[in-house]
Amino acid sequence: MRSDLFLIICLIVAGVVFAAAVLLGNDYYFFAGYVVLQYVVLSTAWNILGGYCGYVNFGSAAFFALGAYAAVAVHRFNPLPIPVLVLIGGVVSGIVGFGMGYLTLRLRGAFFAIATLALAVVLQTLVVNWEYVGGSRGAYIVRPEAIAPLGSYIRYLFLIMLLLAVGAITAARLIERSRLGYGFATIRDDELAAEASGVPTLRLKLIATTISGALMGMAGAPLPYYIGFLQPSSAFGLDYAVNSIAMPLIGGTTSWVGPLIGAVLLGSLQQIATVTISSAVNLLIVGFLLVGFVIIAPNGIIGLVHRYIRHQPDKLVGRRHVNIDAPGSTR
Amino acid sequence: MTAMLEVDGLGKRFGGFVALEGISLSVRAGERIGLIGPNGSGKSTLVNCICGTLRNEAGTVRFDGQLLDGATAHQRTRRGLARTFQLPRPFVSLSLADNLRIPLLYTVAARAGGHRSVSEIVQRCGDLLREVGLERKAARLPRELTQVEMRKLELARAMAAEPKLLIADESMAGLTHSEVEEILMLLNRLNEQGVTIILIEHIMRAVMSFSQRLVVLVSGRKIADGDPNVVMRDPEVERAYLGQ
Secondary structure (H helix, E strand, C coil): CCCHHHHHHHHHHHHHHHHHHHHHHCHHHHHHHHHHHHHHHHHHHHHHHHHHCCCCCCCHHHHHHHHHHHHHHHHHHHCCCCHHHHHHHHHHHHHHHHHHHHHHHHCCCHHHHHHHHHHHHHHHHHHHCCCHHHHHCECCCCCEEECCCEEEEEHHHHHHHHHHHHHHHHHHHHHHHHHHHHHHHHHHHCCHHHHHCCCCHHHHHHHHHHHHHHHHHHHHHHHHHHHHHEEEEHCCCCHHHHHHHHHHHCCCCCCCHHHHHHHCCCCCCCHHHHHHHCCHHHHHHHHHHHHHHHHHHHHHHHHHHHHHCCCCHHHHHHHHCCCCCCCCCCC | EEEEEEEEEECCCCCCCCCCCEEHHHHCCCCCCEEEEECCHHHHHHHHHHHCCCCHHHHHHHHEEECCCCCHHHHHHHHCEECCCCCCCCCCCCHHHHHHHHHHHHCCCCCCCCCCCCHHHHHHHHHHHCCCHHHHHCCCHHHHHHHHHHHHHHHHHHHCCCCCCCECCCCCCCCHHHHHHHHHHHHHHHHHCCEEEECCCHHHHHHHHHHEEEEEEEEEEEEEEEHHHHHCCHHHHHHHCCCC
């Protein structure tokens, strides 16, 4: 399928989702849906580096929070429309992603993952000590009650996140099928052999960290308007880092479909658990599911599906067979 | 004829261990060179230094008239220096055809006039697989291959980069008589098309029939370089191989 056609289909699906949420007539669905969509963007972004290139990033929360704090900083200076803030958040996190890549990409496997975790801690410390955006006390953002012609403001935020999700998925799919995607796959498989085949591995890894970071920052930019009160501990929350890894792993990491399935499933489950049981149970669910999937379906839901239709594995999703042990595993 | 590859005074250490010392080697365009030596004599290290996988501390490598100092491995591949790995390193999540697609996308396409359409790339991948006898497994994954097929894939991937100089690092280890012949024919055919070839091999029969010139490494030093039959009678070479 061509990419422009794919984008159109995505937009139609997004339109249906939005219309359905409006028809349900309860703003709660927008609040819950926003979170799920935010995870679709985050896990798709994580997967570009983690799934395609095999570099496990534990610092997703940092890129996400950076987007959010970029929005806060700009808002305090001079309020701008959210789509502009999304772009600014993307640029800021993209630059940090590039920098992180440059500093850490000589590391592989667990060492790279630890370095990304360290980056998150460093950035959180910086934000805690940055008074302009509220420091450790946090920052209030007063969001307008309503916006024309959508009605309540949460619908506007939901719509933005919906479009971001469409953009992220389209970009991921485009990468997957391009020369870049082939290059990423060789990095995941064997960097020495990739270099010997002419793949500029360092440059490609920097492209991956930049795109991945930028998308995470974009997902974070509307957050202050969504929660109204942003503090470092919530923006840099463990949930974001864990979920953006768990969702692609549960869905399957070698195709754009995996993070989408994982985020929608796990994200919805968490939202349901939040209202029916408690919000604290969320990470427990993730933990159990992750352990279960590692044992039963190490290649995620896509891997499971492939196993059942082995005789025609290419038909359903993507071009590639899915068979990796886990992203970042060393052979 | 001009020198295709010129290695001058190349040295490489791993900590206190001297892996290569003062290696000088000149390879003319179109030549077939055999590189032999006991295990651990530095053959693969030399290949790695020439191809940019490792950095040499001393000496220079000149390829096709240009100094390769500081050039990364992928830049060297793009200039026309291809290699196979001693232990095959296929891209495990890509099909055989896609394995060959990588050098076409990243090396051949990066050269002037190297751009090809998608259908041309698919065609070329198919041709290359046919040349090494793997065309029926084009859609398979490398893990479904036997060791021999894996070596053929490794060779095909190096060939896909359309090199001027191909370094085959033990492409024949573990192969049967007829399979060795097959690979030799393949290499000879490539050589006839103008590709310079350095063959690193333990199978002496193959090396002797293939090489126009034989280079012998022992303990990181070059001890002989010349006509294969003369080199094999060299007492120093005999001592290194057979002991005294």
